[in-house]
Amino acid sequence: MKKILVTLPLEPQHKAFFASQASGTSEEYEFIYIPTEELKAEDLAEVSVILGSLDAELLPAAKKLEWLQISWAGADAYLRPGLLREDVTLTNASGAYGLAVSEHMVAASFALVRRLHQYARNQQAHLWECRGPITSVEGSKVLALGLGDIGGSYARKMKALGAYVIGVRRRAGEKPDWLDEVHTIDELDELLPRADIVGMALPGGTATAHILDERRLRLLKPGAFVVNCGRGNAIDPAGLKAVLADGTLGGVAMDVTEPEPLPADDPLWDDERILITPHISGQFLLRETFERVVRLSGENLYRYVRGLPLAHVVDRTTGY
Secondary structure: OEEEEEOOOOOHHHHHHHHHHOOOOOOOEEEEEOOHHHOOHHHHOOEEEEEOOOOHHHHHHOOOOOEEEOOOOOOHHHOOOOOOOOOOEEEOOOOOOHHHHHHHHHHHHHHHHOOHHHHHHHHHOOOOOOOOOOOOOOOOEEEEEOOOHHHHHHHHHHHHOOOEEEEEEOOOOOOOOOOOEEEEHHHHHHHHHHOOEEEEOOOOOOOOOOOEOHHHHOOOOOOOEEEEOOOHHHEOHHHHHHHHHHOOOOEEEEOOOOOOOOOOOOHHHHOOOEEEOOOOOOOOOOHHHHHHHHHHHHHHHHHHHOOOOOOOEOOOOOOO
């Protein structure tokens, strides 16, 4: 009998769903339910499958592990050398977060162009004062940097709201109807000066680290906005502060930062052009996100017990 460890906070109907997905084969499976925060190394000794995320430092204790299905889209923490054996299949929850994170990105885009974050400061100060001119999402040029589940969802929404949307992806491909243009990442320097809003939903990895450094941030037109809900290290914080000091950027919304959490004494907290949220665009705060993770994990469980190829397998070399 193989043991399946589940760290997701499942309700009875979810457990019944997982049990049904693992039934109908000659192999028997035992489900073990332990919340992530209560998990100990000894709990991993006999498990063949883990459904849900856990502290990556515990993974060396999982000597019999065959498959790890994490509940996040980002797998960076599980790819550090010495944590996960090469023969273990790692799958992520890519596809579960597009709805929640893209809506956050749209909301942040509107907050920036309408100065809503600045009016929130006025409210805290009991100050009845106009913050000055605004711009519009409709008619703006939006650069969607990253066209996966999240970036693609953001691009579709912004296109529907009347923006001219330029998509940027790693490799060339056919242009979908919900993009006005599509380009590859090596054209980024030519695209940045055209953007009114840059929406970032990039995966982690060395290829995207500090992709918006000081040089590239200075390519943006005066008054441009940046929304980052991908990886905090996609924006070089030193470069960002240098450009902010020049007063040319219209504003930046960051749900992710470098470092994370952002230290309480970091000057970005006090800059009125910055909208900061504590990495909450995803997670399970939207119920549908959790339901999608459960469905995705259950569908992969069905495949695993029948020896079928798993979906959402993470490439160990790229991290996605």
